[in-house]
Amino acid sequence: MTQVVIMCGSGGVGKTTMSAALALRFAEEGRRVMVITIDPARRLADALGLAELGNTPQRVPTSRGELQAMMLDAKRTFDELITRHAPNGDVRDRILANHYYRFVSERLPGVHEYMAMERLLAIVRADDVDVVVLDTPPTRHALDFLTAPDRMAGLMDEGVMRWLVLPASASGWRMIEMGSDVLAGVLKRLLGQNTIEDIADFFAGFQSLWGGFRERSVAARALLRAANTRFILVTAPAPGARAEALAFLEVLRRDAMPFAGFLVNRCAWPPAPAPAWPAAAGGDDPASWEATTRAIEATLTRHRALVATQEAAIADLLAHAPRGANAWRIPEATGEVHDLSGLRGLGMALADSGALDVLRGPA
Ligand SMILES: Nc1ncnc2c1ncn2[C@@H]1O[C@H](COP(=O)(O)OP(=O)(O)OP(=O)(O)O)[C@@H](O)[C@H]1O
Ligand SMILES: [Mg+2]
Incomplete structure (x- = not known):
């Protein structure tokens, strides 16, 4: 069964980089690995061979094993799902050309996260890789990502559809009030332009696809909690990072998602013991020698203070996290x-840190 590793955490902490590093490592240990990245920096995308066709998995040259990388494109993933699951070409074309569908597939809050789940599920079901590593977008709320399948399942519910296709009824507007500001704003604009027909038409076309979407969103929800799934929380060794890391952890705990550990990224390392000074380091001039020595000492002192601050931040994080x-x-x-x-x-x-032992180990 395919193992799933999900890398989450706040913006800019290194989720994409560490997802790629973990995937490459697992591959070069001899496994078949897929990494789904989100918007990697240009040069990292180049290194992974993703510069051109993001949404299609690309082979990354490895010394051993097998690594495929892809960059998630939510809109294209959604289009592919419609194309694959539409009962016929007419329904497919009707949905793909629909005004409201374009909004849903590009801008509906949570659609990106939901499409990531669809991809994840498809890869696990295909069962032709050993490990899939999922990078996640920098969500403002951890919840956005983790609850995407639930919310999408809700959206697929017939009840919600009725609300949307029957806006004349009193409850028809409730969805708009309940949705995010973005959704409300866009819907209002759409409605203002008399495109409610578009919405009705979208849901009418989508009717035959509901069952499948609903089934997969329920399966995706289960996959997030499966025995072979692990969440890694990437964080920084800084006091300010604690609150967000713990908020994320709380969401994982509450929703019974399997937490593997914190990846404390970009740590300064304790300096190695100073080597014996080469005789030439300060030259012949005693004043220059003195100044050089003092400058090095000052740097080392600052570095030790930095390491101590980091260690204090990590200890503080662990003191607030579950024991062990x-x-x-x-x-x-x-x-x-x-x-x-x-x-x-x-x-x-990653190997030296001990993370791989835990990720490899039994659930
Ligand atoms: N261990 C590391 N050492 C040095 N640089 C690092 C390390 N980890 C990440 N970086 C750098 O930090 C920057 C942010 O990394 P990355 O894009 O992976 O973060 P992210 O969490 O995916 O960001 P976002 O939330 O925007 O998606 C990049 O420039 C990356 O090269
Ligand atoms: Mg990223």
Whole structure:
């Protein structure tokens, strides 16, 4: 059965980078791996061979195993689902050309997260990779991502459809009040332009597809809680990162999603013991020697203080997390991580941190 690793956390902490590093590492240990990334930096996308066709998995050259990478495109994934599951060409074309469908597939809040779930489910069901690593978008609310299948299942409910296709009834407007501001704003604009017919037409066309969408959203929900699924929370070794990491953890705990551990990314490393000074370091000039020595000492002192601050932040995080929670420290790599050798370095750090043992181990 395919193992699922989901990398989540706040914006900019290194989810995409560490997803790629973990996937490459697993592949080079001899497994068949798929990584679904979200919007990687250009050079990382290049390194993964994703520069051109994002939504289609691409082979990444590895020394062993098999790595495929893709960059999720929610709109295209949705189009492909419609194309695959529509009962005939007429229904397919009607939906794909529909004004409201374009909004749903591009801008409906949560659609990106839901499509990530659809892809994840399809990969697990195909059962031709050993591990799938899912990078997640920087959601303002952790909930947006984790509850996407539930919300999509709700949207697929006949009841909701009735609300939307029968706007004249009193309850017809409730959806608009309940939805996010974006949804409400766009719907109001659509309605203002008399395109309520578009909405009705979309749901009429979609009718034959509901069952499948609903079944898959229920399955995706179960997949998030499956025995072979693990969530990693990427965070920073800074006091300010605690609140968000713990909020995320709370969501995982409440929804019974399997938490593997914190990946504390971009840590400064304790300095190695100072080597013996080479005789030439300060030259012959005693003043220059003195100044050099003092500058190095000051730097080391600041570095030790930085490491101590980080360790205090990690200890504080763990003190507020469930007893025995893992905190895997990953060092700050020198320079941008934009190629396979940079990712291999981080993969090594993942192995050294102990994270891989936990991810490999039994549930
Ligand atoms: N261990 C590391 N050492 C050095 N740089 C790192 C490390 N991890 C990530 N970075 C750098 O940090 C930046 C942000 O990383 P990344 O894009 O992976 O974060 P993210 O969590 O996916 O961001 P977003 O929330 O915007 O999707 C990138 O420039 C990346 O190269
Ligand atoms: Mg990212």
